Amino acid sequence: MRFVFFAVLLLLAGCGSVPHSINNACAVFEQRDGLFDNWQRAAEKSSRRYGVPVSVLMATIYVESGFKHNARPPRRWILGIIPWKRPSSAYGYSQALNGTWSRYKRETGHYFAKRSDFDDAVDFVGWYHRKTHLRNGIALNDPYRLYLAYHDGNEAYAKGRISGAARSAAKRFANITYTYARQLRSCS
Numbered sequence: 564m565r566f567v568f569f570a571v572l573l574l575l576a577g578c579g580s581v582p583h584s585i586n587n588a589c590a591v592f593e594q595r596d597g598l599f600d601n602w603q604r605a606a607e608k609s610s611r612r613y614g615v616p617v618s619v620l621m622a623t624i625y626v627e628s629g630f631k632h633n634a635r636p637p638r639r640w641i642l643g644i645i646p647w648k649r650p651s652s653a654y655g656y657s658q659a660l661n662g663t664w665s666r667y668k669r670e671t672g673h674y675f676a677k678r679s680d681f682d683d684a685v686d687f688v689g690w691y692h693r694k695t696h697l698r699n700g701i702a703l704n705d706p707y708r709l710y711l712a713y714h715d716g717n718e719a720y721a722k723g724r725i726s727g728a729a730r731s732a733a734k735r736f737a738n739i740t741y742t743y744a745r746q747l748r749s750c751s
Contacts, residue, residue, distance in 0.1 A: 581630050588621050588743040589750040591630065595681070605682040613689035614696075615703050618744035622706065623688045623713060624681075625743075626736045627658040632679040634658060656684035663691070688713075695720070706740035707733045 584590035592603035606617045628634035636653050652661040655678025659667070667687050668676050676683035695712040696703050699720055703709070712720035714729040 585625055585630050586742075588618065588746045591621065592750065600681070602681055602685070605685050609686045609689035612686070613693040613703075615689045615692045616740075616744065618740050618747055619692060619703070619706055619709060620685050620688050621743050622736055622740040623692070623710070624656045624684065625739055626710070626732060627653075628656045630656065632656060632681070655679045656681055657687050657691075659684070659687055659691075667691070706737040710736040 582591045582594040584594070592606075595602040606620050609615065609620055610617045624630060632655060634653075634655065636651055636658075653659065654661075657678060659678055664676075664678055664687070667690055668674050671686070671690060673683065673686070676687070678684055678687075691713060692703060692709050695701050695709055695717055698717050699708075699712055701708045701712060708720075710733040711725050711729050714732055715725050719725065
């Protein structure tokens with residue numbers, strides 16, 4: 564009985580942990596390849612469903628949350644000592660906003676999806692990039708422009724209202740995507 568208790572405890576402890584080597588896509592998948600938690604299978608499923616390369620999906624989560632299941636934007640502070648509101652409702656692996664997440668659940672029928680669940684988050688990222696492709700005509704293998712639309716939103720991208728922060732993050736994102744793509748070609 565004790566063995567079962569400790570086995571369940573260890574299983575639950577690993578559910579929200581961040582992979583150690585997030586700079587290597589193969590290592591991320593190896594670290595999260597368990598009976599109930601297979602990130603590679605989830606990423607490949609999203610890739611097949613939406614046509615978005617696995618490297619783009621994984622780089623999105625890397626840049627958005629650093630693979631932290633409960634990531635949120637930092638709080639603002641009043642006078643440097645009083646915690647205040649967060650700048651947005653972004654949450655989870657994908658940093659999806661409340662409204663966008665609700666739309667995803669409604670359009671896909673994944674009514675019980677959670678932003679803190681990797682399988683749901685990677686599916687969301689694929690769905691969003693596919694929406695970007697259809698709305699703005701961005702190729703699914705163009706990481707720089709895909710990330711501009713992901714960061715600032717499809718509407719802002721369509722109107723040419725891209726922030727400097729988005730441009731800087733998109734360059735970093737593209738580099739990570741290309742690195743992940745090279746690594747994934749050599750994974751066993």
